Amino acid sequence: MSHYFDNYKKQLNLLLDRNRTLKYKYAIFKAVKEGDVVIDFGCGTGVLGFFALQAGASHVYAIEETSIIEYARRMAIKNNLEENITFIQKPGKEITAEDISGEVDVILSEPVSNLLLEGDAWSSIEYLKQFLKNDGLVLPVSGSLLIVPVNAPPEVFRDSDYFLGGTNVYNIDFIELPRTVFYKSTLGESAWLTSPQPILEVNLLRDTLNDTFENSVKFSIQQSGQLVGVEFFFKLNIFKNITLSSRDQVTYHNWTPLFAPSSKQSSVCSGDILRITVSTEMISPYKAIWTLEFDHHSKLIPYNDAWWETDSAIPTLAPGVMLSKAGLLLLNQEDYSQYDCENDLEWDFIQLLPKPLNCNEMCQIIAQSRKHEMTFEEIKNRLIQLLHKLLMNSLINMPIPKERFVFTRFSSSIHIP
Ligand SMILES: C[S@@+](CC[C@H](N)C(=O)[O-])C[C@H]1O[C@@H](n2cnc3c(N)ncnc32)[C@H](O)[C@@H]1O
Structure with missing residues (x-):
């Protein structure tokens, strides 16, 4: 099976991110109680399940669909933990009552990409909640994906890969290349045209978890400039006040804020209303199309939510x-x-x-x-x-x-x- 996480280097990057791994360790030590039975969904190298056992769990069901699970098995033996772990190499949604005896106290996972959603991981957690006790816990507790419209100074336009399409880079016209990709964002907060807002907010226990979404956010522009695209970053509340974000300022980070250029630049002024709609569609288990829609509304026009729905009233007037x-x-x-x-x-x-x-x-x-x-x-x-x-x-x-x-x-x- 060819799979993103089958790649050992990807798993190593997760372990090398000490900010991530230590925050998870603290959260697991706070959340897991003596004798708890735990699901470690997407166990990878098994690290979260091992923390749960160190914290006092009596048993861990470690679920992983890729062959990386073989390393987790070997690590369990090396660390004398193999008697308390059941390794299950299956996609999360194929787990049955035969794989897991009884109900579990905690479902643990780290199912997060730079854009929060990760393949079919979130809907798999939803499926696994059927094995959770009524008063059970899901870790992380909640996650949000935040977006902010961004400006960019001319040097960024000139020098950056973001704008390869269109301008004269290397003395070549790249206009024919699609620019429809996400890039690692290096713009920083000074590029923000206003404050970030969540486009997606999910409580993993309470909400029904999906791998796709569609939502709109209305921004009031605070700084005049050129709207060149949107920055995305996530925040996770792992447990209590232990939080993790792709904007954490750490020396080594597995994640990064992402920049999505808009297909068109637009000049915006302080006080303007900008509504951004984001919708996602899975085209295969690890491929998604994200569509961004921008509705820019001059502050000179009285804002009325109903106009967004009809499309007709204001835009057709002279x-x-x-x-x-x-x-x-x-x-x-x-x-x-x-x-x-x-x-x-x-x-x-x-x-x-x-x-x-x-x-x-x-x-x-x-x-x-x-x-x-x-x-x-x-x-x-x-x-x-x-x-x-x-x-x-x-x-x-x-x-x-x-x-x-x-x-x-x-x-x-x-x-x-
Ligand atoms: C971000 S990694 C986390 C690995 C490990 N838990 C850690 O914290 O280092 C997510 C893992 O979940 C696995 N995974 C993702 N979707 C899955 C699914 N639907 N069923 C089983 N495993 C899945 C991936 O293969 C990957 O190893």
Whole structure:
């Protein structure tokens, strides 16, 4: 069988990650009680099961589908633990009541990739929960996958492999190469356009565990810049307050935060709303397609959750109308005559315009309204006209970035080999 974890080097990398292995050891010593019966699912070299026996477990069922289990058997003998371990070389979902006698107190595993989900490991744990006592424990207790939209400075664009597709690298045009892959992220927190948020949060005991998911997160952009993609990292709560993350700052780490470039760059401003949808699909036991969808929503447009669902209301309107809709929300029929253009310059859309222009044109309109020379409809139409002219850049020679006013939606498909 050809399998990612059949590779001894992969297993060694896990053991060499002392941060990971010691945190698991502490957690197991806290969680496992004298006499407990334990499942070590995906036992690999057997290390977690050995910790459980050292912590006082009376028996461990060590389940592993790859031939790495042979090393675990030999290690058990060498460490005089073989009498208390049953090794079962099978996929987790093929375990039956004949393999495991009675119910177990703890299910242990370390089923985590850089993107939290790992092959069919999570659904296998779900399957194995049928052998767990009612008051049993599952370790890790919970896991979350966090995402954050990121900016990147020009040097990263120029030098990095991330952007091989498109630019002139090595004097060759790589535009034909798909960029739809995850990369090790070296961007760091200064590239974050806002704070990370969980796109997936799972309690391993309470929730029904799946190997795929689809979810959306809404971000409010805190730092203006170019949206170039998304950084992913995970956090695990192994037990009590023993946590493990792919962002742990340690000298040797088995994991790394990942960067997924978006298929299109987009300039975003502080206050904009960005909704990112992530969906995954398994195409074989160790191959998945991750699809990212970006909905970028200018802060100038009042945000309404329903719009995401219909796709129709705002995006099909002309840019000027979207803008004036934002502005006019503040100017309703009752209070327009109180409007004082000197004090109300913080209108979102006015902020984007040069002050002299605001004052001249806006104030004229508002002043006329004060004198009640215009109806509300007339004012509205004048404002829409004005804003439309501004947007078309016909009135002023000012580069208003077009994407500030549009509602953009694009998606990237990411393949995990
Ligand atoms: C990340 S490794 C952890 C190995 C070991 N528990 C440790 O902590 O060093 C995950 C292990 O689970 C095994 N595994 C993954 N999915 C499995 C499945 N569905 N059935 C049995 N073993 C599985 C892999 O082959 C791999 O050895």
